[in-house]
Amino acid sequence: MPNASVRTGIPAHPLDNPAYASLTGPHALFAEGRGRVLRYPTDVSPWLALPPDPEAADWSDLAALAGPGAEVALAGVRVATPAGWEVTFDVEGVQLVDEAVDVRPDEEAVRLGAHDVPDMLALVERTRPGPFLPRTVELGTYLGIRRGGQLVAMAGERLHPPGWTEISAVCTDASFRGRGLGSRLVRAVAAGIKERGETPFLHTAAANTGAIGLYESLGFRLRRTTRFTGVRVPRERPAG
Numbered sequence: 538m539p540n541a542s543v544r545t546g547i548p549a550h551p552l553d554n555p556a557y558a559s560l561t562g563p564h565a566l567f568a569e570g571r572g573r574v575l576r577y578p579t580d581v582s583p584w585l586a587l588p589p590d591p592e593a594a595d596w597s598d599l600a601a602l603a604g605p606g607a608e609v610a611l612a613g614v615r616v617a618t619p620a621g622w623e624v625t626f627d628v629e630g631v632q633l634v635d636e637a638v639d640v641r642p643d644e645e646a647v648r649l650g651a652h653d654v655p656d657m658l659a660l661v662e663r664t665r666p667g668p669f670l671p672r673t674v675e676l677g678t679y680l681g682i683r684r685g686g687q688l689v690a691m692a693g694e695r696l697h698p699p700g701w702t703e704i705s706a707v708c709t710d711a712s713f714r715g716r717g718l719g720s721r722l723v724r725a726v727a728a729g730i731k732e733r734g735e736t737p738f739l740h741t742a743a744a745n746t747g748a749i750g751l752y753e754s755l756g757f758r759l760r761r762t763t764r765f766t767g768v769r770v771p772r773e774r775p776a777g
Contacts, residue, residue, distance in 0.1 A: 549589075551698030552632060552738060552760065556612040557586035558698035564676070572598035576609070581672040582695070584612040591616055600770045607770045610668070612696070613740070613763045625767035629743040632763050634701075635736050638756035640728035643721045646680040649691060653681065656688040657706075666708035677702060678729050680722050689713040692722035694730070702730045704739045707748075723755060740765075 551558040560568040560575040567582075568575045573595055576585040585603070587595060596619050603609050608625050613632065618624060649657060654671055657679070661669040677694025690713060695705035704726050709719045727737040741748045743762060753759075 551701055552613075552634070554586070554589050554614050555632075555696045555698050555701075555703065555738075556584045557588060557614075559696045560586050562699040563697040567676075569602070571602040574598045574602055576602065578672065580670050581675060582670065583610040583668050584696075585609040587611060587614060587616060589614065593619070596622075603770050605770055605772050608767055609770065611766045611768065613765070615764050618766075618768050621771045623769040625769050626765070627767075628765045630740050630763045630765050631743050631749060632738060632740050632760045633749070633752050633757040634738040634760045635727065635731075636756055636758040638727050638737065639724060640731050641724050642728050643680070643682075643725040645682050646722060646725045647683065649674060649679040649681045649688075649693070653679075653688065657681070657691060660688050660691060660708060660710060661706065663710060664708035666706050669706050673706070678726065679706070680725050682718050682722065684713065690718035690722055692719065692726050694726065700735055701738055702735050704730075704737050707739075720751065720755060723752075 551562070557575065560577070564577070567577050569578060570576070573588045574585070577583075585599065587599065599609065613630070651674060654674055657669065657674065658671070673695070674693070677697065679691060679693030681688050681691040683689065687710075690709040692704060692707040694702050696703040704723055707719050707723060730737045738760070739752060739757065740763065741752070
């Protein structure tokens with residue numbers, strides 16, 4: 538008898554396919570889909586979610602949802618792409634979870650909202666922490682630190698599988714690095730997550746050993762390795 542994850546398309550653990558678990562759970566209000574394929578609105582997040590056991594029909598639904606020639610990003614799943622699909626990027630990543638994070642609010646950190654998006658996008662452009670789009674701020678709580686009116690550091694919440702919340706967009710302007718601002722914001726965001734009874738987790742590139750070391754020093758531990766993959770839909774829609 539097949540296991541539950543194969544029968545239902547639900548991963549065995551929410552963090553095994555975190556985008557899918559988010560879009561079928563707490564982030565269902567954002568979900569756009571076709572069949573078993575789900576995605577965030579393209580101005581919220583680039584991540585598209587396949588079920589853990591994608592079949593030919595799922596890839597056909599992905600192609601119809603995204604459109605011919607579109608590039609889509611698959612978060613945290615290891616799946617073989619069908620013939621004719623171009624892999625545009627393939628990054629080895631790591632997933633870390635809270636084991637002993639010393640969470641604490643930060644008096645200097647301010648809640649960021651829609652009116653802060655231009656400053657947030659400018660900081661992301663300068664620091665390149667990963668995908669952050671005009672409506673990403675809607676995914677959860679984002680905190681920032683301003684100096685002289687300028688947003689110089691921020692961190693916030695992204696994927697939201699049941700019982701878990703991802704800390705993401707951790708970035709500090711180059712002129713303010715080495716002062717512990719990023720660590721303070723991670724602890725502050727984690728404090729809010731744990732206050733509502735959930736567990737913080739995060740992702741980073743496996744090659745980013747500096748970030749991994751920092752997060753481990755804060756009390757995160759490695760849960761698993763993972764992949765972040767970009768694929769391009771064939772120009773001609775596959776049959777299925």
